[in-house]
Amino acid sequence: MNLFEALRMAANGLLANRLRSSLTMLxxxxxxxxxxxxxxxxxxxxxxxNAQIQSLGANVIYVYPxxxxxxxxxxxxxGTGQSLTQADVDAINTQSAPxxxxxIPIAQSxxxxxxxxxxxFAPTTGTTTAFPQVRDYQLAEGSFFTDxxxxxxxxxxxxxQTVVDNLFGSTDPxxxxxxxxxxxxxxxxxxxxxxxxxxxSQDNVVVAPITTVWAYLTGARGKVISQIVASATSAATVTxxxxxxxxxxxDRHGISDPNQAxxxxxxxxxxxxxxxxxxxxxxxxxxxxxxxxxxxxxxGIMNIMLVTVTERTREIGxxxxxxxxxxxxxxxxxxxxxxxxxxxxxxxxxxxxLLAHExxxxxxxxSSSFPTPVVSPSSVLLAFFVSVAIGLFFGIYPANRAARLxxxxxxxxx
Amino acid sequence: MITLERITKTYRMGKLEVPALQGIDLHVGEGExxxxxxxxxxxxxxxxxxxxxxxxxxxxxxxxxxxxVAKLSDDQLxxxxxxxxxxxxxxxxxxxxxxxxxxxxxxxxxxxxxxRTTRATVALGAVGLADRMHxxxxxxxxxxxxxxxxxxxxxxxxxxxLADEPTGNLDSSSSVEIMRLLATLNTEQARTIVLxxxxxxxxxxxxxxxxxxxxRIVRDExxx
Numbered sequence: 001m002n003l004f005e006a007l008r009m010a011a012n013g014l015l016a017n018r019l020r021s022s023l024t025m026l027x028x029x030x031x032x033x034x035x036x037x038x039x040x041x042x043x044x045x046x047x048x049x050n051a052q053i054q055s056l057g058a059n060v061i062y063v064y065p066x067x068x069x070x071x072x073x074x075x076x077x078x079g080t081g082q083s084l085t086q087a088d089v090d091a092i093n094t095q096s097a098p099x100x101x102x103x104i105p106i107a108q109s110x111x112x113x114x115x116x117x118x119x120x121f122a123p124t125t126g127t128t129t130a131f132p133q134v135r136d137y138q139l140a141e142g143s144f145f146t147d148x149x150x151x152x153x154x155x156x157x158x159x160x161q162t163v164v165d166n167l168f169g170s171t172d173p174x175x176x177x178x179x180x181x182x183x184x185x186x187x188x189x190x191x192x193x194x195x196x197x198x199x200x201s202q203d204n205v206v207v208a209p210i211t212t213v214w215a216y217l218t219g220a221r222g223k224v225i226s227q228i229v230a231s232a233t234s235a236a237t238v239t240x241x242x243x244x245x246x247x248x249x250x251d252r253h254g255i256s257d258p259n260q261a262x263x264x265x266x267x268x269x270x271x272x273x274x275x276x277x278x279x280x281x282x283x284x285x286x287x288x289x290x291x292x293x294x295x296x297x298x299x300g301i302m303n304i305m306l307v308t309v310t311e312r313t314r315e316i317g318x319x320x321x322x323x324x325x326x327x328x329x330x331x332x333x334x335x336x337x338x339x340x341x342x343x344x345x346x347x348x349x350x351x352x353x354l355l356a357h358e359x360x361x362x363x364x365x366x367s368s369s370f371p372t373p374v375v376s377p378s379s380v381l382l383a384f385f386v387s388v389a390i391g392l393f394f395g396i397y398p399a400n401r402a403a404r405l406x407x408x409x410x411x412x413x414x
Numbered sequence: 415m416i417t418l419e420r421i422t423k424t425y426r427m428g429k430l431e432v433p434a435l436q437g438i439d440l441h442v443g444e445g446e447x448x449x450x451x452x453x454x455x456x457x458x459x460x461x462x463x464x465x466x467x468x469x470x471x472x473x474x475x476x477x478x479x480x481x482x483v484a485k486l487s488d489d490q491l492x493x494x495x496x497x498x499x500x501x502x503x504x505x506x507x508x509x510x511x512x513x514x515x516x517x518x519x520x521x522x523x524x525x526x527x528x529x530r531t532t533r534a535t536v537a538l539g540a541v542g543l544a545d546r547m548h549x550x551x552x553x554x555x556x557x558x559x560x561x562x563x564x565x566x567x568x569x570x571x572x573x574x575x576l577a578d579e580p581t582g583n584l585d586s587s588s589s590v591e592i593m594r595l596l597a598t599l600n601t602e603q604a605r606t607i608v609l610x611x612x613x614x615x616x617x618x619x620x621x622x623x624x625x626x627x628x629x630r631i632v633r634d635e636x637x638x
Contacts, residue, residue, distance in 0.1 A: 319524075
C-alpha cells in the first residue's frame with residue numbers, strides 16, 4: 001500500500017465525520033497557536049533586551065578591582081578591592097593599545113542632591129574629560145568640564161535629563177547651584193537623554209571631575225577608583241581591546257599568572273551573553289507551558305481515534321477479509337491520526353503567526369512596553385514536527401488496537 | 415484445489431469445550447461449484463471461515479492450491495485471503511462512503527499491484543455494473559451491491575470464490591439474478607465456487623451439494 005492510497009483512505013475517514021474531525025483538530029490548533037505565540041513573545045523579549053544593552057554601548061569595557069581578601073583569605077565581595085589607580089588609567093591611555101580608544105577612571109559617590117526646596121537622590125560619578133566620548137553621551141545644553149576643571153578641583157557638575165526633570169522643572173539649570181551632601185556645585189551642562197529604560201536609567205546621572213569628588217564627596221575613603229571604563233574602537237574589537245588592557249595592567253601590577261589578577265574585566269558583550277541566556281530560559285519556560293496544551297490536544301486525538309476504531313470495526317473486518325495485513329490497518333489509522341494533528345498543527349502555525357504579527361497593532365499592547373513578538377522559523381518547523389509526532393504517539397495505541405482485531409469477530413460486529 | 419483432511423475445530427467457552435467441526439474430509443476440484451448446506455449450528459459457518467482462511471482449524475490439514483494453510487501466521491493468512499480467495503458475504507460488506515470502483519480496487523491496493531483502475535473497471539463490467547461504478551454503496555440496490563462485491567472478489571483472480579449466503583439479504587428476483595451470475599462465472603470462466611446456504615432453491619444452482627449436521631458431513635452428492 002503506497003502513501004498516496006493511505007492518505008486517500010485517511011482523508012475519506014476524516015471527511016466522513018467532519019465536525020468531529022474539526023473539533024479534534026481544534027485541540028491541536030490551539031496548542032500549536034499557544035506554543036508559537038508564547039515562544040514569539042519570549043523571542044521578542046530577548047530582542048528587546050539585546051537592543052537595550054546595545055544602546056548602552058556595545059564597545060564599552062569595564063575594569064573592576066578584584067574581590068578584596070580579608071586577612072583570613074575570605075573574599076569580601078565583588079569590587080571591594082582597591083587595586084586600580086590613576087596611573088593604571090594613564091598607562092592604558094599612553095601605552096600601545098591599538099584597539100582601545102580611551103580609558104577613564106570612575107569614582108562613585110552617593111548623596112542627597114538639593115536645589116532650593118527640591119531634593120533628589122542620584123549617584124554622583126567622578127571622572128575625567130573623556131567621559132562623554134567613552135560612554136557616548138551628547139550634551140544638550142552647556143558644556144562638559146575641562147582638564148583645567150579636573151586639575152583645579154572645580155566644583156562643577158553635568159546632569160542627566162532625569163535629574164534635571166526632578167530638580168528644576170521648567171527652570172533653566174545652566175549656571176544654577178545645587179548641593180550634593182551639603183556641598184555646593186555649579187551646573188555647567190546637561191546631557192541629551194539616552195532614552196534607555198531598565199538596568200538603571202542612563203539619564204539618572206550626575207557627573208563631576210574625579211578630583212572634585214575625591215576632595216568633597218568621598219571623604220575619608222580617599223582617592224579610590226571604583227572602576228575604569230574603556231571603549232574599544234568597535235564592537236568587533238572588544239575582545240582584542242580586553243586582551244590589551246589585561247596585558248598592560250598585569251604588567252603594571254607585576255603579576256605573571258592571569259588567574260591571580262587583582263582586577264577583572266567585563267564588557268557589554270558579557271552582559272549581553274548573560275541576558276540572552278536568561279531570555280532563552282524564559283522562552284523555554286513559556287514554550288513548555290504552551291506545550292502542556294499540545295499534550296491535551298494529543299489526548300483528544302487518542303480519544304477520538306479509539307471511538308473511530310470501535311465504530312469502524314466492521315470496516316476493519318472487511319479490509320482484513322480482502323487481504324489487509326496488520327500493518328496496512330495500522331498504517332491507515334496512524335496516518336489518519338497524523339493528518340489530524342499535522343493539519344491542526346499547520347493551521348495553528350498560521351493562526352499563531354498571524355496573531356504574533358497583528359499583536360503590535362492592538363492599542364493596549366502598542367502603548368505598553370510589552371515586547372513585539374518575533375516568530376522564528378525554527379519554532380515554526382519544530383511546532384509542525386512536534387504536532388505530527390503527537391499524532392504518531394497518541395495514534396499508535398488506537399491504530400494498534402484496530403490492527404489486532406480478529407477478522408471474524410470484526411466482521412460480526414454490528 | 416481445496417483438500418480438507420480430518421479437520422476439527424473446537425471452541426472454548428469458559429471451561430466448556432464446544433466441538434464445531436468433528437473431522438471433515440472434503441476435496442473440491444478446479445472448476446467445481448459446490449453448495450455447502452446445513453441448519454444453523456451445523457458448523458457450516460465455521461467451515462466457511464476455515465476454508466476462507468479467516469480462522470485456523472484446531473487439528474487436521476488444509477491444502478489450498480497446494481499450500482498447507484493450517485499453520486500460517488496472521489499476515490501470511492492475510493496474503494492468502496488477498497491472492498487466492500474471493501469473498502462474497504450475505505450483507506455485501508462494501509466499504510461505506512467509497513465508490514464501487516474504489517471498493518473493487520481495494521484488494522489490488524493491498525496486493526500492491528498496478529493498473530488498478532483498468533482491472534477494477536473490467537471486473538465491474540463483467541458483472542454488468544459498468545454504468546454504476548462511480549456510485550457509493552448507499553446509491554446502489556441490494557442486487558447491485560452484491561454484484562459489486564462479486565467484482566471485488568474476482569478482481570485478484572483468486573483460486574476460489576467463497577460465497578456465504580450471498581442471497582440472504584436479497585429479494586427473490588435479485589437472488590435469481592445473482593445465482594445466475596455465479597452459475598455463469600462457473601460454466602463460462604471455470605471459476606471454482608464454494609457456496610454456503612441453507613436454502614434448497616439456491617443450492618440447486620450448484621453442481622454438487624454437501625450437507626453438514628453436527629460438525630460432520632452427512633451427504634455429498636453431485637446434482638443431476
